[in-house]
Amino acid sequence: MxxxxxxxxxxxxxxxxxxxxxxxxxxxxxxxxxxxxxxxxxxxxxxxxxxxxxxxxxxxxxxxxxxxxxxxxxxxxxxxxxxxxxxxxxxxxxxxxxxxxxxxxxxxxxxxxxxxxxxxxxxxxxxxxxxxxxxxxxxxxxxxxxxxxxAELFLAGVMHLAAERDLNRIAVVKEDQLFPRAAGAGAQQTAEDLGLEVVFHTAYESGTEDFSSILRQIRDGDVEVLAMAASNLDDFIRMTEQLRDSSIDLKMFGSSGAVEEYIETLGEDGEYTYGLSAWEPTLDRPGIETFVADYQERFDRAPxxxxxxxxxxxxxxxxxxxxxxxxxxxxxxxxxxxxxxxxxxxxxEVDSRGYQIANQGILIQWQDGEKAVVWPEEQATAEPRFPTPPWDERGSD
CATH class of the missing domain: 3.40.50.2300 (Response regulator)
Structure with a gap:
């Protein structure tokens, strides 16, 4: 689809x-x-x-x-x-x-x-x-x-929310490509800095369609939080679908991306999952309203x-x-x-390398089919909902 x-x-x-x-x-x-x-x-x-x-x-x-x-x-x-x-x-x-x-x-x-x-x-x-x-x-x-x-900050919000909810057992899964490797390394470092236990950290080859071996590791390791970094949206969709069918008692699933096509494809099965978004139209930024309205008019979809x-x-x-x-x-x-x-x-704002030092990103959660900013707290538009996974008996708020 x-x-x-x-x-x-x-x-x-x-x-x-x-x-x-x-x-x-x-x-x-x-x-x-x-x-x-x-x-x-x-x-x-x-x-x-x-x-x-x-x-x-x-x-x-x-x-x-x-x-x-x-x-x-x-x-x-x-x-x-x-x-x-x-x-x-x-x-x-x-x-x-x-x-x-x-x-x-x-x-x-x-x-x-x-x-x-x-x-x-x-x-x-x-x-x-x-x-x-x-x-x-x-x-x-x-x-x-x-x-x-x-990239190292893309999954930081997942780790911070896990720590706030006393969810300690973390798995980091990453596609073996440049950006996901960096995002995965950042996730592990953030988890360790927060005193969380990284049960396993693994890479998979680009184009992988069957995540069953990773799902076995998640189940065997009693993992509570899965953080996934990939460059291809298909990977997040496949992982969500296979988690849904696995009956694994996972409490949080967070990815390094959040786009409308994810929820359009998965519907209810994408509810309560998390994704990094560097930008959302609900933020207080100059020119957002005009940009969103004009983009919607020109391209017939939200940016x-x-x-x-x-x-x-x-x-x-x-x-x-x-x-x-x-x-x-x-x-x-x-x-x-x-x-x-x-x-x-x-x-x-950049340093002498041209490297970004001002933009920290935000974490969204899919709630009722819409993106809600849930981290950091000062930019949040909603409280995170727990337990998160739809495959875990669709837990209540």
Missing amino acids: YRSIRRSLGLTLGLGIILLPAMGCTDRPDTLRIGATMSESGAYATQGTAARNGYLLCQEHLNEAGGILNRPVEFTILDDRSDPELAPELYEKLISKHEVDAVMGPYGSTLTEAVAPVTEAHEMIHISPLAATTSIWEQGREYLFMVLPP SFHAAGAYGSCRLFAKAAKEAGSIESGALRTALLDMRTTTLFGPF
């Missing part, structure tokens, strides 16, 4: 086809052309399509306000097919053939890591909307900037945090250009390093 949903959302472009959207598009010779790839097909299509839409809505809003430095903005977006070998080839093409004046980042840590050597070699500012793995920013790169909370991340990153680029008075890389880099601001996506 999920795959059919994803196919309907993935407006796939053929390799090398340039996207010239109707929204705010212009042929003026002074147009500022921004290049990017997005995963409009392949494993990351759900997230990538939403992020592409965020870029396009930002383009429209910028042009309605006069563009960037009085130049109309036009995005050129190519489908990288969720392929870390294809993405850098496309960025090289965009940059070296002078098709664009600036670039924005692709979806996710895996593709960002693949693309970063290209943007660094060309000394192009690369604001990454949706990459969170710390190691990407530990390689001496000068032009790469992080917007998301660090996910992936859409908001791309939109917010685009606005950061525009703000940096305004403050620098230029799109020259050195001037943009100085402006971004000095910037302390809050966009609709959240607070932005």
Whole structure:
């Protein structure tokens, strides 16, 4: 079912086809052309399509306000097919053939890591909307900037709620990919810092469909809390379905992602599970109401945090250009390093590496088919409901 949903959302472009959207598009010779790839097909299509839409809505809003430095903005977006070998080839093409004046980042840590050597070699500012793995920013790169909370924080809220409820026995499960490995390591460290017992911590290969061996470990270890990190939404759905059918007495299941497609696919079986969201429309952030309304109108669905991340990153680029008075890389880099601001996506401040130090993220729980922010307490819109799993006799609040 999920795959059919994803196919309907993935407006796939053929390799090398340039996207010239109707929204705010212009042929003026002074147009500022921004290049990017997005995963409009392949494993990351759900997230990538939403992020592409965020870029396009930002383009429209910028042009309605006069563009960037009085130049109309036009995005050129190519489908990288969720392929870390294809993405850098496309960025090289965009940059070296002078098709664009600036670039924005692709979806996710895996593709960002693949693309970063290209943007660094060309000394192009690369604001990454949706990459969170710390190691990407530990390689001496000068032009790469992080917007998301660090990956190591993505499951921190699950650990804090577990500790508050005296749930001590933790399992950490992660896909063997760059971002999930970092998120899993952060979950274990947070659990240990809180005095929780990590019963086991394991990685699984990408594409795994049968989690029965992990379920046996959960059952045999009397695990109370499962924290799962993955880069593919299908994995969370499969794990939820298999947990539901397993009769395991689990008290909390938290994942590193929270998108509408999860609950659309699972319905009641997704109730009371948790997910990291870097952004929600209920937060008190500047411009959220307009963004949400316009996104819903343009794309006929509510925006996910992936859409908001791309939109917010685009606005950061525009703000940096305004403050620098230029799109020259050195001037943009100085402006971004000095910037302390809050966009609709959240607070932005980086250290000398371009590494995010202000955005900490939030944890949601699916309650009555809707996302409720339950952590941290100062941003919560609802109390967490326990026991959580629908497969555990659908416990009451």
